[in-house]
Amino acid sequence: MKTELYYFTGTGNGLHIAKSVKESLVQRNEAVELIPINTLNLSQSLHSSANRIGIIYPTYAMTAPAIVKRFAEKLRVSSKSYVFTYAHCGGGGAGGATSSIVDILSDNDIIVTNTFQTRFPSNSTLFKYTDEKLESILSKSEVSVKENVRAIVDMVENIRPKSNSLNRASRKMSGIFSSALENHLQFKVIEANDNCNGCSVCSKVCPMENIEMNGKPQFKSNCEMCFACINNCPQKSLGFKKMNRKDFKPYRHPNVNVKELMYR
Ligand SMILES: Cc1cc2nc3c(=O)[nH]c(=O)nc-3n(C[C@H](O)[C@H](O)[C@H](O)COP(=O)(O)O)c2cc1C
Ligand code: SF4
Ligand code: SF4
Numbered sequence: 115m116k117t118e119l120y121y122f123t124g125t126g127n128g129l130h131i132a133k134s135v136k137e138s139l140v141q142r143n144e145a146v147e148l149i150p151i152n153t154l155n156l157s158q159s160l161h162s163s164a165n166r167i168g169i170i171y172p173t174y175a176m177t178a179p180a181i182v183k184r185f186a187e188k189l190r191v192s193s194k195s196y197v198f199t200y201a202h203c204g205g206g207g208a209g210g211a212t213s214s215i216v217d218i219l220s221d222n223d224i225i226v227t228n229t230f231q232t233r234f235p236s237n238s239t240l241f242k243y244t245d246e247k248l249e250s251i252l253s254k255s256e257v258s259v260k261e262n263v264r265a266i267v268d269m270v271e272n273i274r275p276k277s278n279s280l281n282r283a284s285r286k287m288s289g290i291f292s293s294a295l296e297n298h299l300q301f302k303v304i305e306a307n308d309n310c311n312g313c314s315v316c317s318k319v320c321p322m323e324n325i326e327m328n329g330k331p332q333f334k335s336n337c338e339m340c341f342a343c344i345n346n347c348p349q350k351s352l353g354f355k356k357m358n359r360k361d362f363k364p365y366r367h368p369n370v371n372v373k374e375l376m377y378r
Contacts, residue, residue: 123321167192202268228272311351312329
């Protein structure tokens with residue numbers, strides 16, 4: 115039995131899920147591969163022959179990240195595979211992120227055997243949690259992750275009915291709203307302040323190879339707004355214009371270390 119877990123993560127919530135699934139499967143002596151979606155060549159079809167295939171990703175602006183949608187468009191699997199999506203979110207719900215990927219996969223004749231969701235602390239810089247609140251959300255998310263991991267390991271099925279045209283139309287409307295939100299985010303420019311010491315951590319954790327070092331980080335135009343750079347900068351140097359960096363509490367899932375998020 116072979117499992118492939120494709121994930122996209124900025125601050126480690128998704129990697130924590132992937133690691134949790136892997137741990138349970140390894141205990142059963144099953145082969146598991148963790149594959150960051152951002153390391154794949156998405157200009158061509160991707161064929162997977164794994165028996166169990168998971169797609170794990172965050173909710174951005176009420177939908178799935180653009181790179182995960184591109185991945186879903188390219189994925190080809192055997193009709194016998196157990197395919198699951200696992201969308202997580204920061205409190206606004208992961209329904210839109212789930213349906214956007216399920217729709218793309220079903221257009222490619224891939225039947226999603228089950229879908230999972232978990233609420234995590236939001237990695238958005240807009241949210242500030244007290245330590246107590248953060249701990250409370252993390253402990254609730256762990257209950258959800260454990261429950262979902264059990265279902266994934268046991269290959270529990272819960273196939274969603276194929277979406278009808280009314281559902282798709284209403285998704286199109288919310289898609290227009292989330293595109294507007296996404297566009298709004300894209301216009302927010304991330305920059306380093308004078309605290310930057312040129313350590314290059316931001317460039318290493320950027321899943322999109324969007325940061326080049328030239329003494330200080332230079333941002334290119336391929337940002338997914340994953341906030342990995344902002345949350346992992348040891349100097350709290352990165353942020354948007356007018357962002358209050360002094361009060362900013364960086365976030366990374368406690369079960370993930372910064373090295374696990376580095377791609378280079
Ligand atoms: C740009 C951006 C947009 C987001 N939009 C939403 C949203 O619409 N709804 C929501 O519940 N969470 C939203 N979040 C929160 C993330 O989905 C959540 O924190 C997720 O677990 C982060 O996963 P990661 O740690 O694997 O990167 C957003 C985060 C970012 C960075
Ligand atoms: S991680 Fe922070 S301190 Fe290091 S290079 Fe990037 S902005 Fe500068
Ligand atoms: S530049 Fe920062 S926010 Fe944008 S993709 Fe890279 S790490 Fe994520």
